[in-house]
Amino acid sequence: MIKLENIRKSFGEKVVLQDVTAEMEAGKTNLIIGASGSGKTVLMKCMVGLVKPDSGRVLYNGQDFTAMNDKEKKGIRQEIGMLFQGSALFDSMTVEQNVMFPLDMFSMGNYKEKQKRVAECLDRVNLSDAAKKFPAEISGGMKKRVGIARAIVLNPKYLFCDEPNSGLDPQTSLVIDKLISELTKEFNITTVINTHDMNTVMESGDHIIYMYQGLKQWEGTNKEIVFAKDEKLNDFIFASEFLRDAKEMRQMEMFQDQNWRSKLPANKKEDPGTGA
Numbered sequence: 001m002i003k004l005e006n007i008r009k010s011f012g013e014k015v016v017l018q019d020v021t022a023e024m025e026a027g028k029t030n031l032i033i034g035a036s037g038s039g040k041t042v043l044m045k046c047m048v049g050l051v052k053p054d055s056g057r058v059l060y061n062g063q064d065f066t067a068m069n070d071k072e073k074k075g076i077r078q079e080i081g082m083l084f085q086g087s088a089l090f091d092s093m094t095v096e097q098n099v100m101f102p103l104d105m106f107s108m109g110n111y112k113e114k115q116k117r118v119a120e121c122l123d124r125v126n127l128s129d130a131a132k133k134f135p136a137e138i139s140g141g142m143k144k145r146v147g148i149a150r151a152i153v154l155n156p157k158y159l160f161c162d163e164p165n166s167g168l169d170p171q172t173s174l175v176i177d178k179l180i181s182e183l184t185k186e187f188n189i190t191t192v193i194n195t196h197d198m199n200t201v202m203e204s205g206d207h208i209i210y211m212y213q214g215l216k217q218w219e220g221t222n223k224e225i226v227f228a229k230d231e232k233l234n235d236f237i238f239a240s241e242f243l244r245d246a247k248e249m250r251q252m253e254m255f256q257d258q259n260w261r262s263k264l265p266a267n268k269k270e271d272p273g274t275g276a
């Protein structure tokens with residue numbers, strides 16, 4: 001578990017994080033959502049130590065990361081896997097070599113053991129056949145899966161994903177979301193995802209933190225979000241009429257009502273297939 005206690009951060013006059021307190025739970029997909037500029041990335045950077053908060057604490061399983069010296073921080077960093085927005089693969093290395101990279105940096109094992117671990121991870125993300133390919137030879141979705149294999153190769157306790165679906169089509173995004181959620185549960189990882197993707201929110205949001213102007217405005221699950229009364233959250237999440245309709249449908253489904261369509265307001269009963 002990662003605990004954030006009263007995190008504050010300003011850049012010059014600009015207050016970016018105002019007293020954020022939150023918990024990222026183990027075995028759960030924890031999402032940070034919010035408008036551009038609301039402080040999501042800075043909050044994530046505070047968690048991994050790329051930005052130093054002005055005040056407040058970040059605790060990894062009770063250990064105060066913010067108070068650690070560089071050597072102690074290195075120990076925590078070795079338990080962190082990162083999936084970067086653009087996948088951040090090394091173009092001159094094969095898929096296999098990219099996944100091997102963290103093992104070469106941090107692991108003691110011999111080459112055979114490392115190769116075995118790389119093969120296991122590539123198999124887990126269904127990319128065994130692409131091991132010898134270069135990043136330029138594979139699709140965006142495959143690159144993300146290589147990024148995921150690389151992020152989990154050291155058996156991380158914590159996984160940070162920055163916009164994991166950026167640049168992907170909706171179907172591929174679902175595959176990536178499902179994979180991250182499965183790995184999170186399978187290995188009891190504390191996963192933190194910074195996202196704008198509403199599909200991710202609805203499908204994978206075990207725990208959602210909604211940031212508004214540097215504050216934690218709302219938190220809850222993907223089940224609770226469809227019943228949330230917070231006006232700012234609703235304006236952000238259910239911004240279009242389509243999404244507001246989807247919200248109503250989801251609410252009704254969750255009441256296990258088989259006749260949800262008949263309960264929609266009269267002006268929203270069009271058949272989605274015909275557009276009539």
Ligand SMILES: Nc1ncnc2c1ncn2[C@@H]1O[C@H](COP(=O)(O)OP(=O)(O)OP(=O)(O)O)[C@@H](O)[C@H]1O
Binds near residue numbers: 011034036037040
């Ligand atoms: N190193 C920095 N120096 C000065 N200002 C910064 C720095 N990093 C972030 N900011 C400012 O902090 C604010 C929050 O930025 P942040 O990147 O956390 O937003 P975000 O919610 O992640 O947005 P997006 O969804 O667009 O990525 C922005 O106004 C940004 O300009």
